[in-house]
Amino acid sequence: xxxxxxxxxxGNCHKVKLLLEQLREPYDWQEVDIMRGESRTPGYLxxxxxxxxxxxxxxxxxxxxxxxxxxxxxxxGSAFLPTDRLQRAQVLQWMFFEQYSHEPYVxxxxxxxxxxxxxxxxRAELPRxxxxxxxxxxVMEQHLSSRRFFVGERYTIADIALxxxxxxxxxxxxxxxxxxxxxxWLEAVRSQPGYVAMPA
Amino acid sequence: xxxxxxxxxxGNCHKVKLLLEQLREPYDWQEVDIMRGESRTPGYLxxxxxxxxxxxxxxxxxxxxxxxxxxxxxxxGSAFLPTDRLQRAQVLQWMFFEQYSHEPYVxxxxxxxxxxxxxxxxRAELPRxxxxxxxxxxVMEQHLSSRRFFVGERYTIADIALxxxxxxxxxxxxxxxxxxxxxxWLEAVRSQPGYVAMPA
Numbered sequence: 001x002x003x004x005x006x007x008x009x010x011g012n013c014h015k016v017k018l019l020l021e022q023l024r025e026p027y028d029w030q031e032v033d034i035m036r037g038e039s040r041t042p043g044y045l046x047x048x049x050x051x052x053x054x055x056x057x058x059x060x061x062x063x064x065x066x067x068x069x070x071x072x073x074x075x076x077g078s079a080f081l082p083t084d085r086l087q088r089a090q091v092l093q094w095m096f097f098e099q100y101s102h103e104p105y106v107x108x109x110x111x112x113x114x115x116x117x118x119x120x121x122x123r124a125e126l127p128r129x130x131x132x133x134x135x136x137x138x139v140m141e142q143h144l145s146s147r148r149f150f151v152g153e154r155y156t157i158a159d160i161a162l163x164x165x166x167x168x169x170x171x172x173x174x175x176x177x178x179x180x181x182x183x184x185w186l187e188a189v190r191s192q193p194g195y196v197a198m199p200a
Numbered sequence: 201x202x203x204x205x206x207x208x209x210x211g212n213c214h215k216v217k218l219l220l221e222q223l224r225e226p227y228d229w230q231e232v233d234i235m236r237g238e239s240r241t242p243g244y245l246x247x248x249x250x251x252x253x254x255x256x257x258x259x260x261x262x263x264x265x266x267x268x269x270x271x272x273x274x275x276x277g278s279a280f281l282p283t284d285r286l287q288r289a290q291v292l293q294w295m296f297f298e299q300y301s302h303e304p305y306v307x308x309x310x311x312x313x314x315x316x317x318x319x320x321x322x323r324a325e326l327p328r329x330x331x332x333x334x335x336x337x338x339v340m341e342q343h344l345s346s347r348r349f350f351v352g353e354r355y356t357i358a359d360i361a362l363x364x365x366x367x368x369x370x371x372x373x374x375x376x377x378x379x380x381x382x383x384x385w386l387e388a389v390r391s392q393p394g395y396v397a398m399p400a
Contacts, residue, residue, distance in 0.1 A: 049339050050301060064289055066296040073289035089264055089273035092292075096266040100299050101250060139249050 002027040002074075005047070006054040007034055011107055011164035012067040013054040014198040018160055019074055022194035035115065067164075068095040071157040080157050090151045094158040098165075101139070105132035107165040109172030126173060133174045137182060140166070144181035148188060155192055163189045168198070202227040202274075205247070206254040207234055211307055211364035212267040213254040214398040218360055219274055222394035235315065267364075268295040271357040280357050290351045294358040298365075301339070305332035307365040309372030326373060333374045337382060340366070344381035348388060355392055363389045368398070 002020065004027055006013030020027045032038045032053050039051050047063045048055045056064045056073070064070055072092075075081035082088055109129040112122050140162065143150065150158040167186050169176055176183055189195070202220065204227055206213030220227045232238045232253050239251050247263045248255045256264045256273070264270055272292075275281035282288055309329040312322050340362065343350065350358040367386050369376055376383055389395070 049342050050297065052301075058286065062286070064286075064293060066293045066300075068296050069289050069292040072292050073285065076285050076288075085273065085276050086258065086262070086264075088276075089269050092269035092272050093264060093266045096268050096296075096299055097250065099296055100266075100304075101252075104300075104304070142249050 003030060003057040004028070004054055005030045005032050005044075005057070007032055008199045010034075010053060011110075011168065011198065012103070015067045015160050015164045016054045016056065016070050016074070018163075018196060019071055019080065019157065021196045022080070022192065023074060023078060024194065025074070068099060068157075068161055071095070071160060075157045080155070080160070082152050082156065084152070087152045091156050091158045094150045095161045097136075097139070098161045102133070102136040102162065103165055105129045105136060106169050106172060106174060109133055109174060110165065110168055111172075113172050130172070130174050133169065133172070137166070137169070137174070137176070137179050141179040141181050144185050149185070155189070159185075159189055164198075203230060203257040204228070204254055205230045205232050205244075205257070207232055208399045210234075210253060211310075211368065211398065212303070215267045215360050215364045216254045216256065216270050216274070218363075218396060219271055219280065219357065221396045222280070222392065223274060223278060224394065225274070268299060268357075268361055271295070271360060275357045280355070280360070282352050282356065284352070287352045291356050291358045294350045295361045297336075297339070298361045302333070302336040302362065303365055305329045305336060306369050306372060306374060309333055309374060310365065310368055311372075313372050330372070330374050333369065333372070337366070337369070337374070337376070337379050341379045341381050344385050349385070355389070359385075359389055364398075 002025065004016055006016060006029065008014070008031060017029070032044070034053060038044065039053055045051055048065045050065060052065060054067055054070060056070045058064055064073060072081065081091065109126055112120065112126060116122055147153065149155050150162065163186065166182065202225065204216055206216060206229065208214070208231060217229070232244070234253060238244065239253055245251055248265045250265060252265060254267055254270060256270045258264055264273060272281065281291065309326055312320065312326060316322055347353065349355050350362065363386065366382065
């Protein structure tokens with residue numbers, strides 16, 4: 001049985017939980033509170049030297065970090081990852097887009113608004129983060145305006161990766177009102193079999 | 201024949217050129233000068249709405265962005281991408297590490313030092329970028345201290361992805377002196393058949 005080290009309120013960690021639930025794969029969830037430094041202890045750093053969550057334990061002493069690498073590992077051979085060479089690369093295209101052009105803005109804006117005190121100096125970053133977040137959402141809106149899902153007209157791990165922080169973008173002050181195709185797609189993800197909501 | 205849209209002095213673009221050379225795959229290189237706005241023209245945005253390089257044209261109207269997605273696409277079925285499920289996931293692990301924990305610091309420090317005027321206000325970002333860059337290099341040093349390459353003891357696209365900006369880290373003020381295993385690995389990459397240097 002897989003063991004997952006993660007923080008339930010983290011979108012990156014919720015990606016892994018959502019896929020495991022949809023795969024009907026049993027797993028043991030070990031809660032790690034990064035706000036209390038639990039991902040920076042010597043014991044945790046021995047499992048993941050980069051000190052981040054989520055982390056998937058796949059063997060006695062084998063640990064796989066990076067949420068989107070974990071999704072690819074778990075989805076191999078399932079309906080959530082295409083077999084076609086180009087479609088597999090397109091799944092990765094959207095996952096790298098998520099980690100480079102989306103998460104560093106949409107997730108960080110949420111983090112500052114929801115986890116830091118209201119007078120924290122990092123609030124000065126919010127205008128730029130929101131501007132970049134909207135840039136990412138515009139790219140998603142354009143793509144989804146003529147498609148149901150990101151790749152191959154079916155639900156894949158690319159959708160799971162992008163859903164994680166998009167569906168809570170408003171908690172970082174990034175409103176989804178201007179993006180009807182994105183909002184339609186969020187509903188399509190929520191209606192998938194085995195969907196589980198991220199804790200508030 | 202593949203067509204690549206890229207800027208030769210960009211590490212992300214050089215990844216694609218290096219792999220194509222090592223695969224002995226013919227390609228047509230279309231130079232795109234992002235400093236002159238050539239990745240933001242209506243014609244370019246029609247090919248890649250996210251307005252970034254590199255971009256691989258794989259069919260009449262099929263364009264694949266994201267350097268690391270392109271590497272996975274091109275390397276499929278070659279010696280540069282393992283077939284083992286865990287090793288494939290570990291290749292992705294290091295590629296997501298590169299785009300999230302390495303490139304945004306090491307590449308951006310180089311960009312500020314080499315492409316912006318010496319009195320540019322973004323130089324204020326350099327201390328934080330260098331600190332984070334060193335954090336990434338420490339993770340790499342620890343991993344490489346007992347290994348020749350990042351995954352499976354052979355040269356893969358994970359090495360190509362991480363080589364791109366690591367080997368020019370010093371141009372952003374991030375010295376590699378404290379990282380002997382990283383420097384040994386850089387030499388191992390440079391000695392691979394078909395290696396081509398990135399233009400200065």
